[in-house]
Structure formats: C-alpha cells, structure tokens
Amino acid sequence: MSDAIIPALPRPAPPRRLGHAGFWLAAAAAAAILILALRGMGSEYAYFAATFVLQYVVLATAWNILGGYAGYVNFGAAAFFAAGAYTTVAVGKAFGLGLLPCIGIAAMVGGALGLGTGILTLRLRGAYFAIATLCLSVVLQTFIVNWSYVGGSRGAYILRPRDVPFGFDSYGGYLCAVVLVLAAAAIAIARSIEVSRLGLGLAALRDDEAAAEAAGVPTLRLKLIATSISGAMMAVAGAPLPYLGSYIEPTSAFGLSYAVNAIAMPLIGGTASWAGPLIGAVLLSSLQQAATVTISSAANLLIVGVVLVVFVCVAPRGIIGLFRRRR
Amino acid sequence: MSDVVLRAHAVGKRFGGFTALSGIDLEVRAGERLGLIGPNGSGKSTFTNCLAGAFPSHDGSFTFKDAPLAGLKPHQRARQGLARTFQLPRPFRGLTVAENVRVPLSFGGRGAATMESAMACLESVDLAGKAHRMPKELTQVELRRLELARATALQPELLIVDEAMAGLSHTEVDQILALLFRLNEGGTTIIMIEHVMRAVTEFSQRLAVLVAGRKIADGPPADVLALPAVEEAYLGR
Numbered sequence: 001m002s003d004a005i006i007p008a009l010p011r012p013a014p015p016r017r018l019g020h021a022g023f024w025l026a027a028a029a030a031a032a033i034l035i036l037a038l039r040g041m042g043s044e045y046a047y048f049a050a051t052f053v054l055q056y057v058v059l060a061t062a063w064n065i066l067g068g069y070a071g072y073v074n075f076g077a078a079a080f081f082a083a084g085a086y087t088t089v090a091v092g093k094a095f096g097l098g099l100l101p102c103i104g105i106a107a108m109v110g111g112a113l114g115l116g117t118g119i120l121t122l123r124l125r126g127a128y129f130a131i132a133t134l135c136l137s138v139v140l141q142t143f144i145v146n147w148s149y150v151g152g153s154r155g156a157y158i159l160r161p162r163d164v165p166f167g168f169d170s171y172g173g174y175l176c177a178v179v180l181v182l183a184a185a186a187i188a189i190a191r192s193i194e195v196s197r198l199g200l201g202l203a204a205l206r207d208d209e210a211a212a213e214a215a216g217v218p219t220l221r222l223k224l225i226a227t228s229i230s231g232a233m234m235a236v237a238g239a240p241l242p243y244l245g246s247y248i249e250p251t252s253a254f255g256l257s258y259a260v261n262a263i264a265m266p267l268i269g270g271t272a273s274w275a276g277p278l279i280g281a282v283l284l285s286s287l288q289q290a291a292t293v294t295i296s297s298a299a300n301l302l303i304v305g306v307v308l309v310v311f312v313c314v315a316p317r318g319i320i321g322l323f324r325r326r327r
Numbered sequence: 328m329s330d331v332v333l334r335a336h337a338v339g340k341r342f343g344g345f346t347a348l349s350g351i352d353l354e355v356r357a358g359e360r361l362g363l364i365g366p367n368g369s370g371k372s373t374f375t376n377c378l379a380g381a382f383p384s385h386d387g388s389f390t391f392k393d394a395p396l397a398g399l400k401p402h403q404r405a406r407q408g409l410a411r412t413f414q415l416p417r418p419f420r421g422l423t424v425a426e427n428v429r430v431p432l433s434f435g436g437r438g439a440a441t442m443e444s445a446m447a448c449l450e451s452v453d454l455a456g457k458a459h460r461m462p463k464e465l466t467q468v469e470l471r472r473l474e475l476a477r478a479t480a481l482q483p484e485l486l487i488v489d490e491a492m493a494g495l496s497h498t499e500v501d502q503i504l505a506l507l508f509r510l511n512e513g514g515t516t517i518i519m520i521e522h523v524m525r526a527v528t529e530f531s532q533r534l535a536v537l538v539a540g541r542k543i544a545d546g547p548p549a550d551v552l553a554l555p556a557v558e559e560a561y562l563g564r
C-alpha cells in the first residue's frame with residue numbers, strides 16, 4: 001500500500017461555494033439591480049419578459065429537486081404548473097382572493113398533487129416513472145377541459161386588479177417583483193436542500209437505491225418529500241400565469257413547452273447544484289423570448305431541442321459541469 | 328437480551344422455479360465470529376439479502392436482538408444495527424468518498440455525522456487520504472474498503488461481510504482481517520462470507536456451510552472442514 005508508506009494528508013475540503021450571508025447579499029444585489037434596470041426601462045414589455053424568465057427559474061429549480069437531486073425524471077411538469085395556474089383562477093373566482101394568497105394555496109395544491117403522484121408512482125423507476133408522470137398531465141388536462149367553472153376548453157379571462165399595489169408603477173411591475181421573490185425563494189430552498197441531510201439522502205438514492213437503503217436511508221420517504229416540495233414549487237411557478245397573460249386556456253397552460261423546458265433547463269445548466277437550473281432557465285427562456293419577438297413562438301421548442309442536443313453531446317454535466325471539474 | 332443476537336428459522340427463497348435457499352436454521356451469538364462458506368451459487372448472498380430485507384418476501388423468519396425482522400424495510404434493519412456489505416461494491420458514484428460515509432453516519436441514527444467522524448471511519452479502512460476523491464478514482468480494493476467503511480459507519484451490532492477479500496493480496500487480506508478483529512473486539516458480531524479459506528479459518532470461531540441452498544454443516548472450523556460432505560462439496564465437483 002503506497003498510502004501506508006507515505007501518509008497521504010487528506011486533501012483539504014473543497015472551499016464552500018458561498019456562505020449563507022454572501023449568498024443572500026448577492027441575491028439581494030442582483031434583485032435590486034434587476035428591479036432598478038426594469039424600472040429604468042419603464043416598459044411593460046420589459047416587465048413581461050423578465051417575469052417570463054423568472055417564472056421559468058422557479059419551474060426549473062423546482063423540477064430539479066426531484067429530477068436532479070433524486071434522479072427521477074418528471075415529464076409532468078406542465079401538470080403541476082397548470083395546477084398552480086388554475087388554482088389561481090378557481091380560488092380567485094370563488095373567494096375573490098388576490099395573487100399572493102392564491103400562490104400560497106397553489107403551493108398546497110401542488111404539494112398534495114406531488115405527494116399523491118409520488119405515492120402512486122414512486123415504486124416505478126426510470127422510463128416507467130417518466131411515463132406515469134406524462135399520464136398525470138393528460139389526466140389533469142382532461143379534468144380541466146371538462147371543468148366549466150374555470151372556463152373548460154374555452155379558457156378564462158383574468159382581469160388584473162385596477163389599483164396597483166403601493167410603490168409599484170404598474171401591475172406588471174408588481175407581478176415581476178412577486179415572481180422575482182418567488183425565484184429567490186425557490187433557489188434558497190433548493191440550495192438549503194442541497195447541503196442538508198435530505199440532499200445527501202437524495203444524492204445517495206439517485207446513485208443506488210439498494211445501497212442507500214442498506215446505509216439507513218429511508219428512500220421512499222425522502223422521495224415523497226422531494227415530490228411534494230418539487231410539486232409545490234412547480235405549482236407556485238404557475239400560479240402567477242393567469243395574471244401574466246390575462247387569459248388562460250388548457251392547451252397552453254398544459255403546453256408541451258413547460259414540460260420540455262422544465263427538463264431542458266436544468267439539464268443545460270447542470271442538475272447537480274442550484275445554479276444549474278438558474279443558468280439554464282435564464283439562458284433558454286431569454287433565447288425563446290428573443291425568438292418569439294424576432295421569429296415566431298413556433299420556433300421556441302425547436303430552439304430548446306437544438307440547444308439540448310448540443311449540450312447532451314458537448315457538456316453532459318451542463319454549463320456548471322463545464323466550469324467545475326467534479327467536486 | 329439473550330445471548331443469541333440473530334436467529335434464522337427455516338429461511339428459504341425461490342427465484343421462479345429455482346430454489347436458491349431452503350430450510351436454513353442458524354443461530355449467531357452476540358460477539359461471535361461466524362464464517363459462512365459454500366461453493367459459488369450456494370445461496371450465501373441470497374441469505375444475506377433475505378436477512379438485510381433486500382427481497383420483498385422469502386420463506387421462514389429472522390429474529391434479531393429478540394425481535395422479529397419481518398416487515399421491516401432494509402433501512403429500518405440497518406438502523407437497528409444490522410449492516411451488510413455488497414459482494415460487488417456499490418458506492419454512491421456521484422458523491423465523494425467522505426460523503427459516501429456521511430450517508431450512513433447521517434441516516435444510521437447512531438452518533439454524529441460530522442466530518443471528523445467520517446474521517447475517523449475512513450481512517451479505520453486506510454482511506455482517509457482519498458476522502459475527497461470520487462469513487463471512480465478508487466481501485467477495486469479501495470472500493471471494497473469503502474464498502475466496509477460505509478457498513479461500519481452504522482456502528483452495527485451485526486455485520487455481514489460478503490466476500491470483502493476476493494482478489495486481495497496477502498497483506499491486504501491481513502489488513503481487512505485486522506480491521507474485522509478490531510470491530511469484533513469492540514463487540515460487533517460478524518458473519519464473514521468468504522472464499523479465501525485462509526481468512527475464514529483464521530477469523531472464524533465457527534463455520535456454517537451452504538451447498539445448493541441448504542446448510543450441510545455447522546460447528547467448530549476444524550470439525551466442519553474435516554467432514555466428508557464438506558470436502559466433497561468443495562473438491563468433489
């Protein structure tokens with residue numbers, strides 16, 4: 001044993017990526033700069049585009065908690081996203097509640113949906129789990145299409161409140177700020193899961209469930225926690241959607257692009273850490289926003305597809321993986 | 328608590344029409360060092376899997392520390408102090424060596440999951456120098472030792488070591504033997520499944536022999552190895 005002859009000193013632990021205080025300072029600074037820049041532009045379109053991007057940051061970060069940390073590929077992101085959007089429609093219509101309480105209720109609906117899906121499907125692995133989650137999307141969409149209270153297949157109009165919340169120059173600005181806070185919260189949650197005992201357990205079961213069980217990891221319970229958190233956060237991502245477009249209908253709310261983007265963004269950015277979905281979401285959604293303006297929205301999925309194929313070939317660990325050689 | 332830490336009663340396992348294990352009765356006393364031997368395919372790993380809860384069902388029953396194991400998931404058995412290694416090492420490939428050990432430290436429910444305890448655990452298998460490497464950077468021998476480190480991190484009462492020494496050099500076998508003796512002196516009961524006869528005979532206070540899924544002998548090593556049936560199973564094939 002060479003190690004026994006020359007006592008090898010343990011390599012120093014890799015530097016911690018960012019302290020908590022540092023992370024929050026950086027996040028607050030980035031948020032402030034973004035808000036000020038958008039205010040400076042003062043255009044509703046700038047708010048819309050930023051909200052669009054940030055909503056994908058929430059969605060991709062949420063998807064990654066199950067798909068990246070635990071390794072369970074969920075093809076049903078659109079179902080959770082739309083569940084959040086339709087919670088806003090239904091709860092708003094039934095109780096006249098504003099956006100913020102609707103987001104809270106969407107989290108509960110998404111969490112319950114995630115837990116239920118988990119209980120039904122988590123004994124399945126790999127492709128079977130993916131297909132099961134795809135089915136969830138179909139089932140839920142059929143349900144919404146036949147639920148006339150929320151507009152059925154015709155869709156529903158949602159009016160933005162007349163009075164803009166204090167301190168904001170427009171409702172679009174308010175919406176953007178709300179989604180910005182949601183994005184920061186999503187990243188904070190993902191980040192704390194990553195360094196927590198839960199994150200360690202998920203990483204273990206992602207690599208080998210039998211070995212994780214043998215090491216004392218309650219794999220089923222951790223997977224249920226992950227599906228619930230992920231589901232709740234994906235629904236939260238969708239909750240502001242009705243206000244963003246003022247009109248919502250099932251075909252677009254359950255659109256393929258949400259399911260595909262939720263998967264593609266973390267994959268492109270890197271699934272191992274919170275920064276991956278963030279980078280992937282900002283990059284891909286900006287690209288799609290630009291394409292919608294310059295070419296047509298029909299080009300969006302094509303762009304995602306091409307970028308994804310390139311990354312799978314060139315950088316299988318995503319952009320983060322390119323910069324950070326394995327920890 | 329009685330002197331017997333593990334009691335297997337009429338344990339059997341079929342894969343389809345194939346009987347891999349049948350009617351196994353086995354008692355292991357607390358603090359004992361038991362060697363479990365048998366030719367390839369005789370059911371040793373299958374027995375380990377049944378005991379650890381890796382199969383949803385099997386015939387017969389186990390009693391561990393006077394309580395039945397039936398219905399307990401593998402992780403619950405692990406937390407009760409029943410640790411096993413895998414015959415083919417199964418490291419968590421996305422985690423560093425130290426993180427691999429932190430998993431049982433965090434989830435085993437015994438003691439703190441600090442970096443110090445992880446390092447101490449790696450120290451005991453001579454892997455401390457590779458704490459921040461990835462499993463794919465380890466040699467086969469080192470992976471075996473990581474497998475052992477992960478099992479011992481559970482601080483188990485009973486440890487089943489499934490062929491930790493195949494393919495190891497003389498000195499490497501001695502290192503692992505020393506580690507297992509040390510654990511045993513600390514009170515851990517150990518079942519050693521092994522083909523390296525030198526290691527089993529040196530280590531075991533008692534030998535049990537499986538052949539084609541049945542236990543054909545159980546007793547002091549010298550007596551067991553002298554049995555014609557055992558000799559036949561090993562040499563007469």
Ligand SMILES: Nc1ncnc2c1ncn2[C@@H]1O[C@H](COP(=O)(O)OP(=O)(O)OP(=O)(O)O)[C@@H](O)[C@H]1O
Pocket residue numbers: 342347365366367368369370371372373374414
């Ligand atoms: N999951 C399984 N499905 C089907 N057959 C299995 C399974 N696991 C084991 N077997 C069969 O059961 C028999 C016993 O296998 P087992 O792995 O327990 O033997 P072993 O005594 O550990 O052998 P070795 O010394 O080679 O490790 C073998 O014939 C094997 O092919």
Ligand SMILES: [Mg+2]
Pocket residue numbers: 371372373414489
């Ligand atoms: Mg075996």
